Amino acid sequence: MASDELPATYRDLLERPLFAHLATVRPDGSPQSSVMWFGWDGSRIRMTHTKTRQKFANLAVEPRVALSIVDPEDPYRFLEVRGVVESIEDDDAQASFYRQLQARYGRDGAVSGQSVRVVITVRPESFVAVRGGKVVPG
Amino acid sequence: MASDELPATYRDLLERPLFAHLATVRPDGSPQSSVMWFGWDGSRIRMTHTKTRQKFANLAVEPRVALSIVDPEDPYRFLEVRGVVESIEDDDAQASFYRQLQARYGRDGAVSGQSVRVVITVRPESFVAVRGGKVVPG
Numbered sequence: 001m002a003s004d005e006l007p008a009t010y011r012d013l014l015e016r017p018l019f020a021h022l023a024t025v026r027p028d029g030s031p032q033s034s035v036m037w038f039g040w041d042g043s044r045i046r047m048t049h050t051k052t053r054q055k056f057a058n059l060a061v062e063p064r065v066a067l068s069i070v071d072p073e074d075p076y077r078f079l080e081v082r083g084v085v086e087s088i089e090d091d092d093a094q095a096s097f098y099r100q101l102q103a104r105y106g107r108d109g110a111v112s113g114q115s116v117r118v119v120i121t122v123r124p125e126s127f128v129a130v131r132g133g134k135v136v137p138g
Numbered sequence: 139m140a141s142d143e144l145p146a147t148y149r150d151l152l153e154r155p156l157f158a159h160l161a162t163v164r165p166d167g168s169p170q171s172s173v174m175w176f177g178w179d180g181s182r183i184r185m186t187h188t189k190t191r192q193k194f195a196n197l198a199v200e201p202r203v204a205l206s207i208v209d210p211e212d213p214y215r216f217l218e219v220r221g222v223v224e225s226i227e228d229d230d231a232q233a234s235f236y237r238q239l240q241a242r243y244g245r246d247g248a249v250s251g252q253s254v255r256v257v258i259t260v261r262p263e264s265f266v267a268v269r270g271g272k273v274v275p276g
Binding site: 001019021022023024025029030031032033034035054062064065066067068070072075078080082112130133 | 139157159160161162163167168169170171172173192200202203204205206208210213216218220250268271
């Protein structure tokens with residue numbers, strides 16, 4: 001059911017500043033689901049996070065993740081991306097990546113947790129595009 | 139950070155017909171995330187599903203799940219529910235539970251997969267209420 005390629009008709013869900021629900025696996029094997037900002041450059045998903053939170057600890061043990069992103073104009077249309085955390089790197093001293101996402105999402109204000117901000121890079125491995133409960137062929 | 143009780147100020151996210159992102163764990167240990175209808179009776183979350191899909195197989199191996207639900211009027215306000223699948227039972231011959239959810243979500247039309255429809259009941263074990271990236275005390 002999953003496709004290796006992002007279906008072209010679902011690309012907008014990664015290009016728009018929507019909210020991704022990130023599924024990770026906790027060290028005890030149970031799942032966790034959190035709502036996240038993300039960026040997309042055509043090949044990688046990048047998220048900002050802090051080193052002090054549970055999700056960060058989860059990813060160190062289990063780097064496989066899944067993200068689901070719904071079209072806010074049509075909640076019966078959504079994309080699931082399954083992938084692997086390729087790198088987790090410190091954001092720079094200006095928290096440039098955080099500020100880039102902040103601008104993408106039309107927010108401003110102070111950077112929270114600036115000294116412990118990291119950039120999580122996810123390499124997608126497969127895509128599931130869904131419309132009205134049915135998988136759309138990739 | 140997680141609370142045993144549903145914070146009263148987040149109850150609306152379970153009572154309204156919103157869309158839950160359900161995180162499950164696949165037999166290979168990787169996470170999966172899907173968008174689902176759900177019902178809430180004050181103590182249990184119930185979802186409709188078919189026996190023929192991957193999520194159904196996942197739950198047979200790993201009954202722990204997480205759901206995240208965003209306030210569509212304020213995407214910086216969301217609730218995560220962590221819980222365990224307590225039962226998976228066949229829907230009745232009229233697919234009554236499916237039709238009940240269909241009505242809750244303001245939809246009509248034929249029941250898809252009627253003969254293999256099941257009711258998944260989740261017992262919540264903890265709640266994480268988030269506002270603007272910060273956990274709201276329970």
